[in-house]
Amino acid sequence: MDIKQLTLKETIDCLRNKSISSKELTNSYLESIKTKDPLIQAFVSINEDVIKEAEKADISINEIGNEIWDKKPLLGVPIAVKDNFSVKGMKTTASARVLENYISPYDSTVVKRLKDAGALILGKTNMDAWAHGSSTEYSDFFTTKNPWNIKHLPGGSSGGSAAAVAAGEAVAAIGSETAGSVRQPAAWCGVTGFKPTYGRVSRYGVVAMASSLDSPGPITKTVEDAQILLSIISGKDEHDATTIDESPLSFLKSKPIKGLKLGLPSSYFDNVDKEVSKMVMEGIKILEKMGVRIVDIDLLAPKYSVAVYTILQRSEVSSNLARYDGIRFGEDRSKFGDEAKRRIMLGTYTLSAGYFDQYYQKAQKVRTLIINDFEKTFENIDIILSPTSPTTALELGATEGQFMFGELQDYLVEPSSLAGLPGISVPCGFDEGLPIGMQLIGPVLSEELLASVARGFQEQTDWHKKLSY
């Protein structure tokens, strides 16, 4: 048995029936990182204590017996975490020079919930610095490579998390999305990325990018795996006042797929690569065979969302990055990379006296129009379906000289992010050896419905089972 081929669900089952130990499991991923990561560069740091922690987990598994799984469903499972999540005693750099030597004195809520469920933190994954980007090329340290073709980008900003799962360097990973940073790298790396409703998962202890949008989410091999992680990390948190007052997702009941109405927005297929469109349409045929009805819909053109997102995100970035003064922690402000400087500058401009109404306020009003547009659309349909990204993974160097690479590349995910909606990207084919992703978007709090459809799709297809290794 090759441990690295197991899904998270299968891995947990093997730990439960004791066909593998946590130490064997963890060693197998450390070995994989040792062999592959010099090329892929998915990880920024590795938890040096993880083997000791695995040994401890094995003792609990052997001594306590089966009842331990009710309390600790992830006991002994090593999980990769994006480097903007605080892990007590480990470096949290957000792949930024300013935080190069910063060691977190506390756990983020997501990490605390993973640890409380028995999970081990395997290591921290690379990202665009401060999550500013969609490629990992804006990491202040190095660029992660796409495991399907190392001349191509993994996407981003959670590119390290997506590449780690796709390369078999981690069984599952945590990412975060402001507008596309979970779904787009998942699409480019051929894995599943689930961005929950804004406020479903706590932002406490996550290096802030744009606080009115930031949403942590899992990047996994299957929808089922993403459900397992979301059921652990979701739920109200007293440390984050924007979390929704809902119990953690249980995913206990799957929703019927037959008879659902799926909307295809025509503007989401403009300017999309031919082969990407084709494979998404093939995916739609499979869903039709499962009994869904396809309806053409009109949504506000994504170009307005790109502008709204650019203004709101950069304004919030300039405000959030104002705290880095080099006094209490981190390096001084001269250490910001070019992309962070660009974003801080634009955001400062759009928030400055005389321009606030013209830019920030106006963007907030258009944000209302976008939300209304989705609400009206969801009166008649259940789920929106489109490509996740207009292209497959672009080549290394694609971001050079592009001042708005992330914002322009992610135009298919920005509208739903601005509206706080949940979305999931699942693999639906390949073009020239590179994966293609299809996204399902639902109304707020519709994660269970989205998961049912996406899981149904994975039961009928095997794109998600293809391995790069």
Place this chain on the structure above:
Amino acid sequence: MSTSKNLTNQQVEQIAKLANLPLTREEVQNILPELSSTIKSIEILDELDVKGVIPTSHSLKTTNAYRNDEIKPSLTQDEATNNSKEIVNGVFIVPAVLVKN
């Protein structure tokens, strides 16, 4: 600041000052066309009529959230100051803001 859409060097320097970003002259030169082109691209919003529309600050329309005012353990002073380069007697050393003549 003027309302001209093509920013001037002076405006960029002023924004950098507001942002507390130490930009070199070269960086100011480089960032100027980048900022100007981004500003042009976001002005596409002028095409939309937003008269009477209420701005959104939170996508889910949540209202204020409160928690119980309970005393709970938090970071120790050591833990909270551990990442600073300059700590004396447990407090942060900051640059002077008042200078004696």
